[in-house]
Structures are given as structure tokens and as C-alpha cells.
Amino acid sequence: MKKEFKELSDFIGTHFIYTYDNGWEYEWYCKNDHTCCYRIHGGMVAGRWVTDQEINLFKIADGIYKVTWTEPTGTDVALDFMPNEGKINGVIFFPKWVKEHPEITVCYQNKHIDKMHEAREKYETYPKYVVPEFATITYMADAGIDNDDVINETPYEGMTDDIRAGKFYDENYKHVSRKAE
Numbered sequence: 001m002k003k004e005f006k007e008l009s010d011f012i013g014t015h016f017i018y019t020y021d022n023g024w025e026y027e028w029y030c031k032n033d034h035t036c037c038y039r040i041h042g043g044m045v046a047g048r049w050v051t052d053q054e055i056n057l058f059k060i061a062d063g064i065y066k067v068t069w070t071e072p073t074g075t076d077v078a079l080d081f082m083p084n085e086g087k088i089n090g091v092i093f094f095p096k097w098v099k100e101h102p103e104i105t106v107c108y109q110n111k112h113i114d115k116m117h118e119a120r121e122k123y124e125t126y127p128k129y130v131v132p133e134f135a136t137i138t139y140m141a142d143a144g145i146d147n148d149d150v151i152n153e154t155p156y157e158g159m160t161d162d163i164r165a166g167k168f169y170d171e172n173y174k175h176v177s178r179k180a181e
């Protein structure tokens with residue numbers, strides 16, 4: 001994607017794949033000015049995916065965007081996107097229980113909100129496990145606003161390669177079913 005980001009409107013609707021310097025691979029979509037969706041492909045909670053997470057979104061300066069949110073698990077996230085530089089700085093603040101039982105959170109979270117709330121009451125929160133890392137963007141595309149096709153399937157091995165190879169979405173950024181291939 002060759003585009004110079006400047007305004008907030010340049011950012012909203014963008015779909016990213018990136019790899020943190022610790023090797024964790026994430027996929028994230030700015031669905032609109034107050035909502036994101038994401039899939040986790042590598043790292044402590046690989047396999048987890050979430051749609052329609054409420055976020056706070058600000059343009060910090062031309063082409064620099066800050067996104068923050070708090071999750072049903074109690075995990076807090078702060079991301080600074082610098083798409084013109086191909087970089088993101090992310091800080092994830094995991095409750096102690098997520099580090100100790102990451103498998104509980106590996107699911108399509110939207111279908112398991114009660115389970116997340118139960119776990120955050122049952123297990124310990126502190127000390128938090130803080131993960132501050134830069135990430136390198138490996139894919140960036142304009143998926144449009146409120147596109148429910150961007151993140152609508154459980155992550156599988158090779159999914160990010162398929163997306164980068166242009167095999168995952170059609171010309172309207174609709175998900176091409178693998179069965180139809």
C-alpha cells in the first residue's frame with residue numbers, strides 16, 4: 001500500500017499485519033473511529049481473536065495515531081501507529097492470570113465474554129505482565145469502514161501469508177472462502 005497517512009480519516013478502515021520485535025505476530029483492523037477487530041497469529045496468546053472491541057482513537061500528529069482500550073480479560077493495550085514509517089509501538093498490560101493461563105483467552109472472545117469475566121474474578125491480577133515492544137508492519141491495506149469480512153474467521157497457520165499474497169480478499173475486500181478455491 002503506497003499512501004501517505006496524515007489525517008485520522010486516512011487511518012480509519014486500515015487493516016494491518018505486524019510482527020513485534022519479540023516475534024509475536026498480530027493482525028489489527030481499524031473498523032471505525034471507535035471500534036477495532038484483531039487476530040493473534042504468534043506469541044503467548046496465538047489463536048485468540050476479537051471483533052468489535054471499543055477503542056479510544058486519536059491522531060497525535062500528522063500520520064501518527066494512538067489507540068487504547070481495556071478488555072474483558074482485564075488486559076489493557078496502548079498502540080502508537082506510525083504507518084508512514086512502517087512501525088508501531090505497542091504496550092500490552094496483561095493481568096497475572098493471563099500470563100499464567102493464556103489458554104483460557106485463546107478463543108473467539110466475543111462468544112466467551114462470561115468466561116473472561118469469571119476468570120478475571122477467580123485468578124490474580126497483580127503484578128501485571130507488561131510487554132512494551134516496537135513492531136514492524138508487514139501488510140497494510142485499505143479495507144474500508146465497517147467491513148465485517150476483514151476479521152471473520154479463526155486464525156490458521158499460514159493465514160497471514162495468504163493475506164500478504166493477496167489470496168484472502170477479493171477486489172471489494174470481501175473474504176474469499178477457502179472452500180471455493
Ligand SMILES: C=Cc1ccc(O)cc1
Pocket residue numbers: 026028038075077079090092
Ligand atoms: C491484546 C490485544 C492486542 C491487540 C493488538 C496488539 O497489537 C496488541 C495487543
